[in-house]
Amino acid sequence: EVQLLESGGGLVQPGGSLRLSCAASGFDFSGYAMNWVRQAPGKGLEWVSAISSAAGSTYYADSVKGRFTISRDNSKNTLFLQMHSLRADDTAVYYCAKPRIWGSWGSDAFAIWGQGTMVTVSS
Amino acid sequence: EIVMTQSPATLSVSPGERATLSCRASQSVGSNLAWYQQKPGQAPRLLIYGASTRATGIPARFSGSGSGTEFTLTISSLQSEDFAVYYCQQYNNWPPVTFGGGTKVEIK
Numbered sequence: 551e552v553q554l555l556e557s558g559g560g561l562v563q564p565g566g567s568l569r570l571s572c573a574a575s576g577f578d579f580s581g582y583a584m585n586w587v588r589q590a591p592g593k594g595l596e597w598v599s600a601i602s603s604a605a606g607s608t609y610y611a612d613s614v615k616g617r618f619t620i621s622r623d624n625s626k627n628t629l630f631l632q633m634h635s636l637r638a639d640d641t642a643v644y645y646c647a648k649p650r651i652w653g654s655w656g657s658d659a660f661a662i663w664g665q666g667t668m669v670t671v672s673s
Numbered sequence: 674e675i676v677m678t679q680s681p682a683t684l685s686v687s688p689g690e691r692a693t694l695s696c697r698a699s700q701s702v703g704s705n706l707a708w709y710q711q712k713p714g715q716a717p718r719l720l721i722y723g724a725s726t727r728a729t730g731i732p733a734r735f736s737g738s739g740s741g742t743e744f745t746l747t748i749s750s751l752q753s754e755d756f757a758v759y760y761c762q763q764y765n766n767w768p769p770v771t772f773g774g775g776t777k778v779e780i781k
Contacts, residue, residue, distance in 0.1 A: 585770075595709075595717065595760055595772040609768040645716055650728075656767045659707035659722035666716055 552576040552662050554646050559667030566636050566671070572629040572646030572664055580604075580624035581652045585660060586631050588642035588669075598644070599631065602655055609656075614640075636671045643668050675699050675766050679759075679773035685781040692748040694776045696761035701741045705765035708737055708746045711775075712757045720759075721746065748778070756780055 558570040572584070586598040599620040600609045608620050619632040629646050643666040649658035676699040686692045696706070704724040709717035719728040721737035724744060734749040748755055761773040 594775050595762075597768070597770045597772070600768065611769050650719075650722060656770075657705055657764050659719055659728075659762065659764060660709075660717075661719050661722075661728065663716035663718070 552648070554648060554662060554664035556644065556646055556664045556667035559644065559669045561670045561672065562636055563673050564637060564671055567632070567634045568636065568669060570631040570633070570644055570667055570669070572631075574627045574629065574646075574648070577648070577662075578652065579622075579627040582648055583655050583658075584620075584622060584629045585647045585649070586620060586629075587645045587647050587660070587663075588640075589645070589666075590639070590642045593642075596642075600656065601629070603653065607655070633669070636669075638671050641669060641671050674769060675702060675763050675771050677761055677763055677771050677773035679761055679776050681776060682774070683777045683779060685779050686751050687781045688753060689750050690781075692751055692755075692778055694746040694748075694759055694778070696739075696744040696746070696773050698742045698744075698763055700766075702763040702765035704740050705763060706737075706739070706744050707762045707764065708735075709760045709762065710755075710757045711760065717760065751778070 555573045585600045601620045617635045621630045645666045646664045647660035648662040650661040678697045706724045708721040711717045725737045758775045764770045
């Protein structure tokens with residue numbers, strides 16, 4: 551079964567840091583670009599970041615550029631999101647998401663989502 | 674950045690009735706449009722990709738249509754499990770991929 555399992559969320563003070571992980575199983579992780587998408591409480595979906603299958607390319611939403619870093623360890627089938635300088639408006643459920651097509655880069659729907667991990671930024 | 678606008682924000686429908694949800698893009702996205710369903714406390718689930726192709730395991734009562742800037746998701750006969758929030762997403766021009774604000778389908 552194809553699965554994504556996020557972890558690492560929690561309560562952090564403004565200006566703090568947090569590292570999210572997404573453990574993948576049931577598919578050839580190294581062949582897929584991966585994404586992070588977030589959802590603030592009661593709000594819609596916001597794409598955060600993407601990384602290519604071999605980690606050679608990364609993209610970020612303007613709202614997180616310079617503060618967040620996406621990375622992956624294909625040997626451990628794990629995706630990461632390192633978050634620094636956290637702000638109250640970063641409070642959200644963070645989902646990792648897998649595209650439909652092996653080898654696709656960007657222009658593809660998100661076929662599989664994890665259950666999400668909650669990040670709360672508050673003093 | 675392409676802005677996706679969904680309407681209506683809330684749709685009240687009786688079980689067994691037809692629901693029609695709209696999504697408009699601020700510029701053409703071709704057929705690179707997806708629809709997702711999200712229930713409370715759950716992750717989004719892919720329903721439709723390529724504007725009109727149902728994802729694996731999605732019932733035939735869900736159908737998508739449109740291209741360019743105007744898209745529609747139709748649920749032909751609403752079942753109790755279909756009451757949820759629906760999002761459209763364009764993945765034609767990225768980064769960023771962008772989502773609409775969502776349409777909540779509620780029981781009338």
